[in-house]
Amino acid sequence: MHRQTAQVEARWTCSRARQSKAKAREERRGEERRGARARRTRRTARNHSFSPPPFLTPPLTFIHFSLLPRPRSPRRLVLFRSGEPNGGGLTGSFTEFQLATVVTFLLHETVFFLSGLPSLLFERFGLFAKYKIQKKSNTPSYQNRCVLRLILYHVCVNLPVMVLSYPAFKFMGLRSSLPLPHWTVIVSQVLFYFVLEDFIFYWGHRALHTKWLYKHVHSVHHEYVMLHLGLIVLHLVIVPVLLNNNFLGRYATPFGLTSEYAHPAEILFLGFATIVGPALTGPHLFTLWLWMVLRVLETVEAHSGYHFPWSPSNFLPLYGGSDFHDYHHRVLYTKSGNYASTFVYMDWLFGTDKDYRNAKAIEEKDGKHFMLAADDDDFARAGG
Numbered sequence: 536m537h538r539q540t541a542q543v544e545a546r547w548t549c550s551r552a553r554q555s556k557a558k559a560r561e562e563r564r565g566e567e568r569r570g571a572r573a574r575r576t577r578r579t580a581r582n583h584s585f586s587p588p589p590f591l592t593p594p595l596t597f598i599h600f601s602l603l604p605r606p607r608s609p610r611r612l613v614l615f616r617s618g619e620p621n622g623g624g625l626t627g628s629f630t631e632f633q634l635a636t637v638v639t640f641l642l643h644e645t646v647f648f649l650s651g652l653p654s655l656l657f658e659r660f661g662l663f664a665k666y667k668i669q670k671k672s673n674t675p676s677y678q679n680r681c682v683l684r685l686i687l688y689h690v691c692v693n694l695p696v697m698v699l700s701y702p703a704f705k706f707m708g709l710r711s712s713l714p715l716p717h718w719t720v721i722v723s724q725v726l727f728y729f730v731l732e733d734f735i736f737y738w739g740h741r742a743l744h745t746k747w748l749y750k751h752v753h754s755v756h757h758e759y760v761m762l763h764l765g766l767i768v769l770h771l772v773i774v775p776v777l778l779n780n781n782f783l784g785r786y787a788t789p790f791g792l793t794s795e796y797a798h799p800a801e802i803l804f805l806g807f808a809t810i811v812g813p814a815l816t817g818p819h820l821f822t823l824w825l826w827m828v829l830r831v832l833e834t835v836e837a838h839s840g841y842h843f844p845w846s847p848s849n850f851l852p853l854y855g856g857s858d859f860h861d862y863h864h865r866v867l868y869t870k871s872g873n874y875a876s877t878f879v880y881m882d883w884l885f886g887t888d889k890d891y892r893n894a895k896a897i898e899e900k901d902g903k904h905f906m907l908a909a910d911d912d913d914f915a916r917a918g919g
Contacts, residue, residue: 635709682792736808752804855877
């Protein structure tokens with residue numbers, strides 16, 4: 536009996552020992568897991584990164600949001616070379632000023648030219664001809680001159696404007712630090728920018744179609760022409776008076792890149808409509824970039840000269856698009872109408888789309904090719 540009791544006690548003791556060892560192992564593993572989590576948390580705090588959407592990713596590089604490890608140093612955007620995520624490929628650390636000016640400018644140029652080149656190539660090689668709104672085409676020489684002059688305008692006008700407007704944006708609260716705003720804030724701000732820009736653009740554009748302003752300023756946007764060679768030196772320093780009536784060339788149909796081909800005074804005048812919204816709200820830099828990208832894509836599409844079955848105006852209510860804006864470039868400047876940049880309701884409210892709607896009614900009545908084959912006088916008569 537005594538021996539059996541001793542055996543039971545021994546088994547019980549061994550079982551307690553095994554349980555104690557198992558509990559000790561679990562405690563060690565828990566401590567290791569907690570330590571690993573703490574180390575990951577510290578690494579994340581030192582280098583908290585965010586990958587932007589693909590359309591903000593230029594070739595070979597991507598924008599990387601980084602919290603620098605130095606104490607009291609603000610979070611800044613850092614440019615890394617792809618394929619070297621551990622910092623070995625650091626190509627430059629930018630201040631907020633540089634991000635809001637130089638990087639914003641480079642992003643604009645990338646989006647603008649990549650989105651505008653397709654319509655240029657479609658026209659040059661005769662692609663998708665059945666979707667072209669006007670049957671006239673620009674010559675390759677005119678297209679090349681337009682591209683060269685656009686680069687000149689962007690460097691000599693757009694970039695200085697971005698630099699000079701930065702203090703106003705900063706004063707109103709522009710920031711680039713993490714975290715990003717909530718998506719509802721981003722969407723609501725971008726929608727506000729579109730509505731405000733469309734309202735201001737409508738009245739500014741309508742003013743540019745008065746006789747004097749059209750002749751001396753806005754006609755540059757409507758008639759792509761070449762200046763006398765003797766004015767090129769003046770042109771390089773962007774003196775507004777150089778864009779007068781001393782032109783050589785002929786009228787041409789719009790294509791995507793002509794959306795930003797304009798007199799320097801018009802760039803400043805109508806550019807105000809684009810930046811006033813962000814200047815008033817002081818957005819996050821990411822919101823500003825998103826607004827700029829969407830605005831560029833919208834204006835390039837409106838000037839593309841092509842209306843496809845998949846064009847946004849076929850799906851988005853109140854959106855004008857290429858068909859709506861191409862009519863504005865088609866007719867005489869005194870009867871063009873369709874002054875708004877994005878939406879159609881401003882022209883509807885103030886009756887400046889009547890000629891367009893009459894022309895569309897005649898198109899539906901007489902045949903789908905009316906607007907493609909009619910000349911300027913036909914469109915002028917369509918408005919009564």
